[in-house]
Amino acid sequence: MxxxxxxxxxxxxxxxxxxxxxxxxxxxxxxxxxxxxxxxxxxxxxxxxxxxxxxxxxxxxxxxxxxxxxxxxxxxxxxxxxxxxxxxxxxxxxxxxxxxxxxxxxxxxxxxxxxxxMIPGIDRPALATLLPTRREPLLMLDLGANLSASPEQLVQFAALGVGWHESQHETPARLGLLNVGRESAKGTDAVRCAAGYLETAMPDRYQGFYEGDDIYKGEIDVLVTDGFAGNITLKASEGLSEWLQELIYKEFRQHWFMRWFAWLWLPAVRNIEKRISPARHGGALLLGLKGIVVKTHGKSDARAFRYALKYLHRTSASFDLERLAGCVAKTQQSVGLCIDE
CATH class of the missing domain: 3.40.718.10 (Isopropylmalate Dehydrogenase)
Structure with missing residues (x-):
């Protein structure tokens, strides 16, 4: 039970x-x-x-x-x-x-x-959730728990994300940093400094900078940013998703002949809705705590809250706190050596 x-x-x-x-x-x-x-x-x-x-x-x-x-x-x-x-x-x-x-x-x-x-080695929790992509879901953090983040905190978020992914999967995590461009000279001082730490400490995982239009390509497993950019990205994506769903249904339903063929197009539309609906991805993990905590939107209706409960149930069934802490400790050790240098 x-x-x-x-x-x-x-x-x-x-x-x-x-x-x-x-x-x-x-x-x-x-x-x-x-x-x-x-x-x-x-x-x-x-x-x-x-x-x-x-x-x-x-x-x-x-x-x-x-x-x-x-x-x-x-x-x-x-x-x-x-x-x-x-x-x-x-x-x-x-x-x-x-x-x-x-x-x-x-x-x-x-x-x-x-x-x-807190899990040892982590200063502050980060809000993280799985976003749908063209391929496998992407774990993105932080989504609003920390509006600003130092280079060291971004590295800690990376350790949490990599640790979570590798506690759930057998393959090494592919890690990226959200930035305004892929060039090494672009971005804030904190992002560029964090990138330098990760390039040295996690060369087999860190894939470099990723822009906003890369998020849904499915090229990486974990994407790290501060809570300010993360929250704006998440809510902009949710707003776009809701508008697209409305647009699709409106286009199909405003033509009478399309109603005759609803049995053909409605299943496809519902499958799309299942993948992109914000309500179905309404739960975020508060990663870094010594326990499973799911935060759902303050504006959540009954449907979104129920999906947050489902997300909690799926997560708890496979969540291994000791393994996550071990992955974080291992990652933090290599990052710590890099920072000390």
């Missing part, structure tokens, strides 16, 4: 969205139990929602919930009695294999570091 903690109080659309997602997720997952963290205000709603699956759900009623407006700096004072902290504590104490939240990203970072701790 798998057990996951769910903070239902985060997110812009309220807890009922997360409740709906949890109910549907459990309907098709008899091998999963949930620990749902909520406040007294919504306790009755939670108990009613899971009345038919009482044995599969444990409810934790907490003193407060963290809002999107709360400042991360206040979390160690006011956030330790929150629903988010309770869900993280379930992971830290081994009662849950992972947790998911749509709440305040800054708060999740601060509380995650405080409650779960």
């Amino acid at each position: 798998f057990t996951y903690a769910v903070d239902i109080m985060g997110g812009d659309l309220g807890p009922r969205v997360a409740l709906k997602a949890c109910k549907r997720f459990l309907r098709f997952r008899r091998d999963v139990n949930l620990i749902v963290t909520t406040t007294a205000e919504f306790e009755a709603d939670v108990r009613s929602a899971f009345s038919s699956r009482k044995n599969s759900v444990r409810i934790l009623v907490c003193n407060n919930a963290i809002s999107m407006a709360d400042k991360p700096a206040q979390m160690l004072r006011s956030g330790l009695t929150s629903t988010m902290a309770a869900a993280l504590s379930e992971v830290a104490e081994g009662r849950a294999q992972g947790m998911v939240s749509a709440g305040n990203t800054g708060a999740l970072l601060v509380l995650g570091r405080h409650i779960l701790g």
Whole structure:
């Protein structure tokens, strides 16, 4: 059996969205139990929602919930009695294999570091997710946890990405740095400096700079950037994906004769939607913590939240923290030697 903690109080659309997602997720997952963290205000709603699956759900009623407006700096004072902290504590104490939240990203970072701790050699967590490409999915990080990053932090993100990929696959990771050009003289000082470290420390993995239009070609396995560029890239891609889906359906449906052949084109359109829909890729791992933490969009609807739960389930089934830490330590050792020189 798998057990996951769910903070239902985060997110812009309220807890009922997360409740709906949890109910549907459990309907098709008899091998999963949930620990749902909520406040007294919504306790009755939670108990009613899971009345038919009482044995599969444990409810934790907490003193407060963290809002999107709360400042991360206040979390160690006011956030330790929150629903988010309770869900993280379930992971830290081994009662849950992972947790998911749509709440305040800054708060999740601060509380995650405080409650779960960091993998040795990593200073700050990074948000990472798998993006669809022409070939195999690409792990991209950081997607917004750290708006700026030093060369050393970019190298740490690279170690996390390479470590994650190689803990999941037998083949060495192909690593790239996101930049405004492929030439060695282009980019910020931090990116150019990080590239120098990686060229020396990871010559068999590091493939060089990659531009925005290279992301979906499937040429590499891991792409590293700071959270500012990563978040903009991710959200621009999601916006484009949503518009393309609308455009495809509109073009097919506005002509009456196309409706007669819907049985021909609709399966193909749905297959495309499965690959590029942001809702289906709505979960991001907070890599670097000593535990599995999935962050989904604050604006996630029930569908996107359910896919975040599915992402957590897939990840926990194959996630090996010790192997990841070992890969990170090995990578960091070679990078450390390079930096010391």
